[in-house]
Amino acid sequence: MDNQAPSKSHRLSRYGPLALWIVFISFASTSEFSAAKTSQVIRPLILWFFPNLSEPQLALAHFIIRKAGHFTEYAVLGFLARRAFITSSRTFLQRYWFQVGAALIVIYALLDEFHQSFVPSRTPSIYDSAIDVAGGLAVLLFLKFWGRTPRGSKVYGRAEAASR
Numbered sequence: 001m002d003n004q005a006p007s008k009s010h011r012l013s014r015y016g017p018l019a020l021w022i023v024f025i026s027f028a029s030t031s032e033f034s035a036a037k038t039s040q041v042i043r044p045l046i047l048w049f050f051p052n053l054s055e056p057q058l059a060l061a062h063f064i065i066r067k068a069g070h071f072t073e074y075a076v077l078g079f080l081a082r083r084a085f086i087t088s089s090r091t092f093l094q095r096y097w098f099q100v101g102a103a104l105i106v107i108y109a110l111l112d113e114f115h116q117s118f119v120p121s122r123t124p125s126i127y128d129s130a131i132d133v134a135g136g137l138a139v140l141l142f143l144k145f146w147g148r149t150p151r152g153s154k155v156y157g158r159a160e161a162a163s164r
Contacts, residue, residue, distance in 0.1 A: 014087055018080040021106065025073055029112050034121040038066060070128055071135035078105055078139035082147070098144050105136030 031037065039062055039082055046053065046061050053061065081104050085097035109132035116122040 011089075014084050018077075018084045021073075021077055021080050025077065025108065025112060026115070027075060028069075029115050029122065031119055031121040034119075035062070035066065036121060038062070042066075067128075067131055070131040071138075074105060074109060074132040075139045077108070079143070080135035081105065081136075082128065082140060082143050098140055101140050102106035102137060105140070106133055109133050109136070 027033070042062050042065055043058060046058060048063075050057075050061075051075075078101060081101035082097055085093040085100055088094050109129040113124040113126065113129045114133065117124040
Protein backbone atom coordinates (compact mmCIF):
# COMPACT_ATOMS: atom_id res chain seq x y z
CA MET A 1 0.00 0.00 0.00
CA ASP A 2 1.10 3.55 -0.62
CA ASN A 3 2.03 6.00 2.11
CA GLN A 4 -1.31 7.78 1.79
CA ALA A 5 -4.23 6.01 3.44
CA PRO A 6 -7.36 6.45 1.35
CA SER A 7 -10.37 7.97 3.06
CA LYS A 8 -13.47 5.88 3.61
CA SER A 9 -15.48 8.08 1.27
CA HIS A 10 -12.87 7.70 -1.47
CA ARG A 11 -12.84 3.93 -1.00
CA LEU A 12 -16.64 3.84 -1.03
CA SER A 13 -16.81 5.88 -4.24
CA ARG A 14 -14.29 3.50 -5.82
CA TYR A 15 -15.65 0.12 -4.70
CA GLY A 16 -19.28 1.00 -3.91
CA PRO A 17 -20.57 0.88 -7.51
CA LEU A 18 -18.77 -2.43 -8.06
CA ALA A 19 -20.27 -3.93 -4.90
CA LEU A 20 -23.75 -2.62 -5.76
CA TRP A 21 -23.52 -4.10 -9.25
CA ILE A 22 -22.54 -7.48 -7.80
CA VAL A 23 -25.61 -7.27 -5.55
CA PHE A 24 -27.73 -6.45 -8.62
CA ILE A 25 -26.33 -9.47 -10.50
CA SER A 26 -27.18 -11.64 -7.50
CA PHE A 27 -30.74 -10.25 -7.48
CA ALA A 28 -31.00 -10.87 -11.23
CA SER A 29 -30.27 -14.55 -10.50
CA THR A 30 -33.40 -14.92 -8.41
CA SER A 31 -36.83 -16.02 -9.58
CA GLU A 32 -37.70 -12.34 -10.14
CA PHE A 33 -35.67 -12.43 -13.35
CA SER A 34 -36.69 -15.88 -14.55
CA ALA A 35 -37.76 -16.29 -18.18
CA ALA A 36 -41.40 -16.53 -17.10
CA LYS A 37 -41.19 -13.21 -15.25
CA THR A 38 -39.16 -11.31 -17.84
CA SER A 39 -41.52 -12.46 -20.60
CA GLN A 40 -44.30 -10.50 -18.88
CA VAL A 41 -42.37 -7.31 -19.65
CA ILE A 42 -40.31 -8.17 -22.72
CA ARG A 43 -43.01 -9.90 -24.80
CA PRO A 44 -45.41 -6.91 -24.80
CA LEU A 45 -42.53 -4.57 -25.70
CA ILE A 46 -41.43 -6.79 -28.58
CA LEU A 47 -45.01 -7.07 -29.81
CA TRP A 48 -45.44 -3.31 -29.56
CA PHE A 49 -42.43 -2.78 -31.85
CA PHE A 50 -43.09 -5.83 -34.05
CA PRO A 51 -46.80 -6.70 -33.89
CA ASN A 52 -46.68 -9.32 -36.67
CA LEU A 53 -44.13 -11.67 -35.10
CA SER A 54 -45.07 -15.33 -34.90
CA GLU A 55 -44.85 -17.18 -31.60
CA PRO A 56 -41.51 -18.87 -32.52
CA GLN A 57 -40.07 -15.51 -33.60
CA LEU A 58 -41.28 -13.92 -30.39
CA ALA A 59 -39.70 -16.72 -28.33
CA LEU A 60 -36.42 -16.29 -30.21
CA ALA A 61 -36.42 -12.52 -29.69
CA HIS A 62 -37.06 -13.03 -25.95
CA PHE A 63 -34.21 -15.56 -25.80
CA ILE A 64 -31.79 -13.21 -27.59
CA ILE A 65 -32.71 -10.27 -25.35
CA ARG A 66 -32.14 -12.39 -22.24
CA LYS A 67 -28.71 -13.53 -23.49
CA ALA A 68 -27.83 -9.95 -24.40
CA GLY A 69 -28.74 -9.12 -20.81
CA HIS A 70 -26.15 -11.64 -19.59
CA PHE A 71 -23.49 -10.13 -21.83
CA THR A 72 -24.37 -6.58 -20.81
CA GLU A 73 -24.54 -7.11 -17.05
CA TYR A 74 -21.05 -8.61 -17.06
CA ALA A 75 -19.76 -5.93 -19.45
CA VAL A 76 -20.83 -3.41 -16.80
CA LEU A 77 -19.14 -5.57 -14.14
CA GLY A 78 -15.91 -5.47 -16.17
CA PHE A 79 -16.13 -1.70 -16.52
CA LEU A 80 -16.75 -1.18 -12.80
CA ALA A 81 -14.00 -3.63 -11.82
CA ARG A 82 -11.47 -1.78 -13.98
CA ARG A 83 -12.66 1.55 -12.56
CA ALA A 84 -12.23 0.30 -8.99
CA PHE A 85 -8.94 -1.53 -9.42
CA ILE A 86 -7.03 0.93 -11.60
CA THR A 87 -7.60 3.74 -9.10
CA SER A 88 -6.96 1.57 -6.06
CA SER A 89 -4.53 2.60 -3.36
CA ARG A 90 -3.09 -0.91 -3.65
CA THR A 91 -0.26 -1.01 -6.16
CA PHE A 92 -0.95 -4.70 -6.88
CA LEU A 93 -4.54 -3.93 -7.93
CA GLN A 94 -3.44 -0.98 -10.04
CA ARG A 95 -0.78 -2.97 -11.82
CA TYR A 96 -2.78 -6.19 -12.29
CA TRP A 97 -6.26 -4.69 -12.71
CA PHE A 98 -6.88 -6.70 -15.87
CA GLN A 99 -6.03 -10.06 -14.32
CA VAL A 100 -7.90 -9.34 -11.08
CA GLY A 101 -10.91 -8.06 -13.04
CA ALA A 102 -10.89 -11.12 -15.30
CA ALA A 103 -10.66 -13.44 -12.29
CA LEU A 104 -13.56 -11.63 -10.62
CA ILE A 105 -15.68 -11.96 -13.76
CA VAL A 106 -14.96 -15.66 -14.28
CA ILE A 107 -15.46 -16.59 -10.62
CA TYR A 108 -18.63 -14.56 -10.24
CA ALA A 109 -20.11 -15.87 -13.51
CA LEU A 110 -19.62 -19.44 -12.28
CA LEU A 111 -20.94 -18.64 -8.79
CA ASP A 112 -23.95 -16.91 -10.35
CA GLU A 113 -24.92 -20.02 -12.31
CA PHE A 114 -24.24 -22.22 -9.28
CA HIS A 115 -26.62 -20.01 -7.29
CA GLN A 116 -29.25 -20.45 -9.99
CA SER A 117 -29.08 -24.23 -9.53
CA PHE A 118 -30.83 -23.68 -6.17
CA VAL A 119 -33.58 -21.44 -7.61
CA PRO A 120 -36.48 -23.64 -8.81
CA SER A 121 -37.58 -21.24 -11.58
CA ARG A 122 -34.03 -20.82 -12.95
CA THR A 123 -31.86 -23.16 -14.99
CA PRO A 124 -28.09 -23.04 -14.51
CA SER A 125 -26.09 -23.11 -17.73
CA ILE A 126 -22.38 -23.13 -18.41
CA TYR A 127 -23.27 -21.41 -21.70
CA ASP A 128 -24.71 -18.49 -19.75
CA SER A 129 -21.45 -18.33 -17.79
CA ALA A 130 -19.57 -18.24 -21.10
CA ILE A 131 -21.76 -15.35 -22.29
CA ASP A 132 -21.16 -13.56 -18.97
CA VAL A 133 -17.40 -14.00 -19.23
CA ALA A 134 -17.43 -12.87 -22.87
CA GLY A 135 -19.22 -9.66 -21.90
CA GLY A 136 -16.85 -8.87 -19.05
CA LEU A 137 -13.70 -9.77 -20.96
CA ALA A 138 -14.79 -7.79 -24.03
CA VAL A 139 -14.91 -4.62 -21.94
CA LEU A 140 -11.69 -5.40 -20.08
CA LEU A 141 -9.85 -6.03 -23.35
CA PHE A 142 -11.26 -2.89 -24.91
CA LEU A 143 -10.17 -0.83 -21.91
CA LYS A 144 -6.77 -2.50 -21.76
CA PHE A 145 -5.89 -1.70 -25.36
CA TRP A 146 -7.92 1.43 -26.08
CA GLY A 147 -8.90 2.86 -22.70
CA ARG A 148 -7.31 5.89 -21.11
CA THR A 149 -5.40 5.52 -17.86
CA PRO A 150 -6.63 7.89 -15.14
CA ARG A 151 -4.24 10.57 -13.90
CA GLY A 152 -2.35 9.60 -10.79
CA SER A 153 -2.55 5.90 -11.62
CA LYS A 154 0.63 3.85 -11.53
CA VAL A 155 -0.57 1.65 -14.39
CA TYR A 156 1.54 2.23 -17.47
CA GLY A 157 0.41 1.86 -21.05
CA ARG A 158 2.64 0.24 -23.67
CA ALA A 159 4.23 3.49 -24.81
CA GLU A 160 4.84 4.68 -21.26
CA ALA A 161 6.30 1.34 -20.18
CA ALA A 162 8.58 1.19 -23.23
CA SER A 163 9.98 4.63 -22.51
CA ARG A 164 10.90 3.75 -18.90
